[in-house]
Amino acid sequence: MASDRQPADEPEYGDDIDQSAFEQILEMDEEDEGREFSSQIVFDFFDQAVATFEGMDEAVQKEELEKLSQLGHFLKGSSATLGLIKVRDACEKIQNWGHCSDELNHNPAPLSKKDALKNIKNILPTVKEDCAAAERILRAFYNAND
Template sequence: MSRLDDDVIYDMPDFGDHVDNGIFSQILEMDESDSDRDFSMPLVSNFFEQASETFIKMDKALVDVDLRNLSDLGHFLKGSSATLGFNKIRDSCQIIQQYGNGFNIDGSQQVDEDTSIKKIQEAITKVKLDTAELEKLMRKFFGY
C-alpha cells in the first residue's frame, strides 16, 4: 500500500459493501508499516474467532428460544464489527438485536415471537455467510 497523505490510504482492496473503507483504513493506520500489520492483522483475526464463538452461542440460544440472549449476542457482535467497519456483519447483528428485543428493525413493537425467531434465523444465516466471505477477503489481504 502507498500513502498519499496521512488521511488516505490507496491500493486497499475493494471489499465492496462488506467494509467501510474509512473506518478500516483508520485501523490500518495503526500499523507501524504497510508490510508489517502487527496491529491490524491480529485484531481482524481475533474478530473472526470471536464471531465463530458467538455464532455457536447464537445457535444454542435459537434452539432454546432465548430471545434476550440472542439480542445480547447480536449487540455484542454488532459493536465489534462496527468498530472494524464490517458493515454487512454489523447490519445483520442489528436485526438480531432488534428482533431479540421484540422490535421490528424500524424500532416499532413486534409482539409475534414466531416472526421474531424467523427474522433472527434469517439474519443468523446471512451473517454467517457474510462473515465467511469477508474472512476469505481478509485472509487474502493479510496473507494468512
C-alpha cells in the first residue's frame, strides 16, 4: 500500500534531517490530500527561517545578544520539530552564546560579549547553508511528489 502511493516515500535524510522526527510529520499527512499538511509546515518553516536569519543578521549588527538568543531559541524549536538537526544544533549554540554561555562546548566559563558575538557571527553563514541544504532536499522531495 505504501509503495504505490507516492513516487518517493521519503526524502534523502542524510545528515541534515532526522528521519524519525521527519517521518512523524509525514505521518500526519492525510492520504487523500497528498502531502499538503507536511509540505505547508515545511515550506512555512523555511520562510520563517529566512526571516529569522535576517533578524539575526540585524541583531548581530546592533550587537543585540539577547535578541540573538531569543531568535536562536525560536528557530531551535521549530527546526527540532521538523528534525533539521544541523539547524537545530546551530540555533541552540546561538541561543547559548546569546546568553554568553559556552556550556555547549563544555566550557563552563562565561564568554565575553565580544567573543559571544564573534561566535554567532561565525556560525551564521554555516547555519544558513545547512538550512538551505535541508530546504533543497525537502523541496526536491515535495516537488517529486507533486
